[in-house]
Amino acid sequence: MKRVALIGMPNTGKSTFFNRVTGASARVGNWPGITVDLLTAKILLGGDMVELVDLPGIYDVHGFSDDERVVRQLLETAPIDLVAIVLNAVQVDRQLALAIEVARLGLPSVLLLNMADEAKQFGIRIDTAKMAELLGMPVTLVSAKYGHGQPEAMAAMARALATSVPASTDAIRSRLAEVDRIENDAASVIGAAVDIPERLPAHVSDRIDAVLLHPWLGIPIFFLLMFLVFQGVFHLGEPMQQGLNRVFEWFKGAALVPLFAGLPVLLSGFLLDGVYGGLVTVAAFVPLIVLFFLFMAVVEDSGYLSRAAFLTDALMSRLGLDGRGFVMMLLGFGCNVPAAMGTRIMRSRPLRLLTMLVIPVSLCSARLQVFMFLAGAIFTVQQAPWVIFSLYLASFGAAILTALVFRRSYRSDEPFVIELPPYRLPTARQIGLRAWQEVRHFLHRATKFIVIGVVLIWLLTHLPSSVPPGSAGTLAGMLGHAFEPLLSPLGIDQQLTLALIFGFIAKEVMIGAFAVIFGLEGQALATHLHASFDWVQAYSFMLFTLIYTPCLSTIATLRAESNSNRFALVSLAWGLALAWGVSLAFYQTMRHFGY
């Protein structure tokens, strides 16, 4: 099968183009360098199936950053039949050098000038025929966001592929060495074929930036925006969650209870209270997760993340981090795993490691579910969003503390120079695709971990069968008892301890675990929790859950990305110690003042 590679600079919409062509789901982020894994898909091109590879965004092929090294290694080792170079038509004056570099390597290429719609708004006219003649490769204008020019681009790729003679990887390796004169060549082609107005019309981005990047208002506006997002998620998601709970309860009463009536009590209890109870308690959170990722996708694709990096770099530099680290924390609000992988854009190892130490305290969407559930059960509807917001602030606080403790051990002097993309209005399709991908990821994780988790918890709370379920005589009771001296000073009792132990695997298991441990689900579970725990206990438990460890996947990712067992252990031990200290301080202080 022939192989087609997509190459382009960060922020050119390369991944958007890939998504549109493959109909699949590469992650799209308006943030330089977010595409870190190699995505491939098989597509039909000119009557043949070809393999399309989406390479990381790169500035050139010299290989100074990890991403550039990845691309260079691929070009030097894997035969490629066609390279589709994706450039931003608005910035073609400085990006064209990449196309010439690739052509110089002897790789059969086509040039796709993306964001043709934006270029048109800027008054930039590109003579594609002239440019194709000068470059010696087909050139087409596309707008991946709206799908304009896609058929033409596909046709050009198919034509080029039919006649392509791939260069040998040896030849490419030798030519990679001689790519110096490229920038001069780019300048002469630009001079001949591109007409850029001297002064660009005042763009909307400037007016938005005047407010959002305001020296004094910028940071408060940032927090206000985040608060509005979480308010929106909570107030829109809460009724949907209640509705789903009622549906699940009705289904249980109407269909499952009669269906399992003939089974032995132990088995029907296992299926109803164990597997079904655990699964639906988690499933009720799907609308919340969808909403959360819809909002995140808007923020991420709009170009605001780079602004957040600008606003926070002054603080972050004092913590030994940089603005990109802050953005990784924000991405960690979705899931810590891609955030940890995103640190690959940093070249200095100490900076990368320090950023990776900070990421695990980011309040990810899985932890958000636990907090939504507990806040909804323990606090009033008016208080709950503030409780959630305070936990986000605690997440930032824990990150700052972590960086302060470790910044001397991981000193770095990496320059901070990044591009600030113009604001873009994400299309509904882009956002929908992103949100759907996240939901699929969530459901996959949730079902995988939860089924195993709830089954284990059910067994622990019901064995041996000679003692009452959930009592001190069960395996779970013994386990909780063993941890009691350590966790009772934090107000965390034996049942909550069990939920924490399973939350270690994945936070999605925790709510399922509550359902199984207490043998209740939905509103009944919330009512029971409200009666069993006061707010100081609940908040102490939430603080501990926030900090002690993200999940097994994150720890595995930290190990893989740092290539160090020691680093993964340091991160794990620090999280446990910090969680214990913070919860203890909170719980004892509150109790001391009589709450």
Next chain:
Amino acid sequence: MTPLLDLRPGDAATVAAIHADAGLRQRLAALGFRIGRRVELIREGAFSGPLHVRLGTTDVILRRKQAAQIDVKR
């Protein structure tokens, strides 16, 4: 010649010299910092935060330390 750092918001100047190691020089070049290019300082971050500059149609943010490594001619 003055360092880029000394420009005030709204000032424009021409890149005259870049004092940086090969890695940083290359990254700067890829973002448009080349001798002879016009560069405009758009804004400065609060609390000694980064600078926001514009080169042609590209906006770049960079720390003051890196801005001190770039000389410009008014």
